[in-house]
Amino acid sequence: MGKYFGTDGFRGEANEVLTAMHAFKVGRFLGHYYGQNKKCSVAIGKDTRRSSYMFEDALSAGLTSTGADVYLLHVTTTPSVSYVVRTEDFDCGIMISASHNPFYDNGIKLLNADGEKMEQEVIDKIEEYLDGDFDDIPYAKRENIGRTIDYFAGRNRYMGYLMTLANNSFRNVKVGLDCANGSASAIAKSVFDALGAETYVINNQPNGTNINVDCGSTHVEHLQKFVVDNNLDIGFAYDGDADRCFCVDENGSLVDGDLILYVCGAYLKEHNKLKGNSVVTTIMSNIGLYKAFDEIGIDYAKTDVGDKFVYECMKDNEYRLGGEQSGHIIFSKYATTGDGILTSLKLMEVMLESKKKMSELTKPCVIYPQCLKNVRVTDKDVVLNDADVKAAAKEAEAKLEGDGRILLRASGTEPVIRVMAEAKTDEIAENAVDTVVAQIKAKGYEA
Numbered sequence: 001m002g003k004y005f006g007t008d009g010f011r012g013e014a015n016e017v018l019t020a021m022h023a024f025k026v027g028r029f030l031g032h033y034y035g036q037n038k039k040c041s042v043a044i045g046k047d048t049r050r051s052s053y054m055f056e057d058a059l060s061a062g063l064t065s066t067g068a069d070v071y072l073l074h075v076t077t078t079p080s081v082s083y084v085v086r087t088e089d090f091d092c093g094i095m096i097s098a099s100h101n102p103f104y105d106n107g108i109k110l111l112n113a114d115g116e117k118m119e120q121e122v123i124d125k126i127e128e129y130l131d132g133d134f135d136d137i138p139y140a141k142r143e144n145i146g147r148t149i150d151y152f153a154g155r156n157r158y159m160g161y162l163m164t165l166a167n168n169s170f171r172n173v174k175v176g177l178d179c180a181n182g183s184a185s186a187i188a189k190s191v192f193d194a195l196g197a198e199t200y201v202i203n204n205q206p207n208g209t210n211i212n213v214d215c216g217s218t219h220v221e222h223l224q225k226f227v228v229d230n231n232l233d234i235g236f237a238y239d240g241d242a243d244r245c246f247c248v249d250e251n252g253s254l255v256d257g258d259l260i261l262y263v264c265g266a267y268l269k270e271h272n273k274l275k276g277n278s279v280v281t282t283i284m285s286n287i288g289l290y291k292a293f294d295e296i297g298i299d300y301a302k303t304d305v306g307d308k309f310v311y312e313c314m315k316d317n318e319y320r321l322g323g324e325q326s327g328h329i330i331f332s333k334y335a336t337t338g339d340g341i342l343t344s345l346k347l348m349e350v351m352l353e354s355k356k357k358m359s360e361l362t363k364p365c366v367i368y369p370q371c372l373k374n375v376r377v378t379d380k381d382v383v384l385n386d387a388d389v390k391a392a393a394k395e396a397e398a399k400l401e402g403d404g405r406i407l408l409r410a411s412g413t414e415p416v417i418r419v420m421a422e423a424k425t426d427e428i429a430e431n432a433v434d435t436v437v438a439q440i441k442a443k444g445y446e447a
Contacts, residue, residue: 002127007306011098011107014051018106020058022130026094026108027062029129031146032137033122034091040068040146043084043154045076046096047183047241048206051106055096059108064146065139071151075206077183077242078109079339080158086115086336088154097183097241100218103209109241115336116315117308155187162191165334166345168352170197175348176235176248178223179204180216184242188341195345202226212239217246217327217340220254228252234351234358238340243307244327245340247347249358257325258289260343262365263358264329265298265321267350273320274298280313280322280330282306287405287422292365305409307338368404368422371429375417375440376447380410383417383445392439396421396432406432415447 004010010026012018034040042063046052052075060070071090073081078095085093093111101107110118110126129137140146175197179185185204192199202222203215212218217237227235227248235248247255255263261279268274278299281289285302293300301317303309307328314322314332323329328338335342351358377383389408397406404423411418417440421432440446 002123004127004130005123007308008099009107009109011101011105013104014049014054014106018108020054023055023058023108024062025130026126027059028066028135028137029126030092030094030110031063031066031068033125035066035068040066040091041071041089042068043071043073043081043088043090043093043151044096045073045078045081045094045155045183048075048181048185048208048211049098049103049106049240050208051104052096055106055108059094059096060148064148066137066146067140067144068146070146070148071154072148073151073155075183075186076155076158077187077339077341079243079335079337079342080155080187082111082115082335082337083158083161084154085111085113087157092118095241099241100212100216100239100244103211103213111337116311159187159191162341162345163194165342166195167349170195170348170352172198173234173348173352174198174200174230174232176223176227176230176232177201177204178216178220178226178235178237180212180218180238180240181206181210182212182216182238182240182242184238184340188236188238188242188344191341191345200226200230200232216240217244220246220248224248224252224254234348236340236344236347239327242340243338245329245343246327247344247358249362251359253359255358255362256367257323257327257329258286258367259362259365260327260329260347261285261321261323262289262292263350263361264331264346265293266296266361266364267354268321269296269298275318275320278317278319280310280319282310282324283407283409284325284420286325286367286370288365288367295364311336368424369426369429370420370422371426371433372418372420373433373437374411375419375437375445376415377417377440377445378415378447379445380415380417383440384408384410386443386445388443389436389439393436396435400428400432404429404432406436408436
């Protein structure tokens, strides 16, 4: 990760960490970089935060000042920007969103011409330009100045694409959607309605400040109650830019990213469509998922946390399914990013084709209780390499006797060590975590 861009873009509080000038300069660099030998064209989407409009204007100004043309998708999802960029002749795409963060944060996510996360070498050049003392990028003049074009058609094409992926009519299926007052508000209901579902929607009235507020995938308890109260068959909750999805079964139980991977992985294997007989996970996936995969003979890869790393592993090995516990699920046959609405459609496919309720589909996968505690420390690397800390973690894991695990991980954005344990009960998991945390504190590493 660089000074500004992390694994999922340049993110921070609007006009505090991420400013309009940053956006202007990012636009200037991209317009110049991709437009040196031809006319550059860029697609931009945004979520519903108030500051997204400001950043859209700033990015557009920077791009057009170099001669680039900007195609505005307006309020849309991150995966829709990816789809438009990779299926049309765009040099790159930009999504303005801070995903599941509160409304006062925002972010700039950059996608290459294939709709994938921008290459690190380009990110490095952008960061160098942001920190430069002078601007040697020329300004376009006269007829060479770029223009902005309203491009709702791109978003509509994406919606049409999603509809073509459904193999079954959703008629007579009662579906609940929690749109998080974010990007899914502009798309999800229309897709489900068009496929024939009886669609019930909450949190689809964005006002610029209510995105992710007590709603969506970060507060799925509201959808759980909504599904039960309205006797729905299934529910889906998205985050602010709809690249994540959590599911709720007919009983109101949570189906998180790990359970989604199990349901879809088992279905693909049964139909001989699981390429390489493997599913890509991250180190944060639950041990219960791995035990369930072992039971049905599915192999799995583990990557660092971040859908970027999941996709890279999938691409390198031509795997079809991968994702994170947090709900970033990637179906590489259809998309190059996590796509919440697409994930919903694939879960609907499994449920309808198998003629089983979601609770039946998830039952073989028993998720272990998990305890996670954060310790603010003076030096993350020193803690992770301390022999006594590593010994404490190893000893705590040995006591779990194969029915659990311990994971120590450094935060990518804060001076924090995350200590996580999974075990047969909440009490055992917490005791294991406390043992390791106590050792970190005893060595004087706590900040």
